[in-house]
Amino acid sequence: DPKIIQKPKYLVAVTGSEKILICEQYLGHNAMYWYRQSAKKPLEFMFSYSYQKLMDNQTASSRFQPQSSKKNHLDLQITALKPDDSATYFCASSQGGGRVAETLYFGSGTRLTVL
Amino acid sequence: QQQVRQSPQSLTVWEGETAILNCSYENSAFDYFPWYQQFPGEGPALLISILSVSDKKEDGRFTIFFNKREKKLSLHIADSQPGDSATYFCAASGPGTGSNRLTFGKGTKFSLIP
Numbered sequence: 001d002p003k004i005i006q007k008p009k010y011l012v013a014v015t016g017s018e019k020i021l022i023c024e025q026y027l028g029h030n031a032m033y034w035y036r037q038s039a040k041k042p043l044e045f046m047f048s049y050s051y052q053k054l055m056d057n058q059t060a061s062s063r064f065q066p067q068s069s070k071k072n073h074l075d076l077q078i079t080a081l082k083p084d085d086s087a088t089y090f091c092a093s094s095q096g097g098g099r100v101a102e103t104l105y106f107g108s109g110t111r112l113t114v115l
Numbered sequence: 116q117q118q119v120r121q122s123p124q125s126l127t128v129w130e131g132e133t134a135i136l137n138c139s140y141e142n143s144a145f146d147y148f149p150w151y152q153q154f155p156g157e158g159p160a161l162l163i164s165i166l167s168v169s170d171k172k173e174d175g176r177f178t179i180f181f182n183k184r185e186k187k188l189s190l191h192i193a194d195s196q197p198g199d200s201a202t203y204f205c206a207a208s209g210p211g212t213g214s215n216r217l218t219f220g221k222g223t224k225f226s227l228i229p
Contacts, residue, residue, distance in 0.1 A: 105160075
């Protein structure tokens with residue numbers, strides 16, 4: 001059974017709309033992350049949360065807002081969607097508090113297409 | 116500015132051969148280097164990792180060689196098997212990069228000649 005669940009697996013949106021990407025982890029981990037993978041760029045770090053608090057943010061745009069309602073949830077809200085936002089978004093988690101060299105465990109991703 | 120570079124972009128070998136995947140980095144603060152393996156439709160999964168205090172790390176058929184002075188590392192896949200066909204990502208992080216933020220290379224797509 002997958003230990004990191006991302007929903008939906010595929011998502012199509014129109015430009016200007018808003019979507020929420022869901023992530024739940026059942027590994028008992030304390031840190032959660034969002035990464036983005038697009039055809040043109042390498043896998044990019046977006047956010048990290050440790051014990052439900054924002055730890056690190058590499059996303060310049062405020063259109064991307066992580067939301068942590070529970071310890072094992074880290075959803076990603078994206079507003080005013082643009083075609084450039086089209087990518088596969090991966091949620092990940094690590095056991096500790098997000099210290100360097102902790103192993104990241106990735107979900108299978110949500111593939112977002114913005115038309 | 117790409118901080119982690121990988122070569123080649125794609126690599127094809129015969130079954131049983133040893134494949135060598137290369138990686139280089141620019142940030143001297145990087146001290147942790149994991150390699151992730153990704154199959155189509157799945158998320159990346161940790162394959163093997165090394166800390167900068169070591170120059171070699173072995174795990175079964177997979178070996179990392181690390182050269183701190185040249186800021187280079189390589190992943191050797193010995194006795195390549197069909198199940199090894201995947202994309203391999205070199206990544207890096209360190210105390211100077213903030214938290215557990217990994218910087219990834221663009222990946223090497225590895226396949227075997229059928």
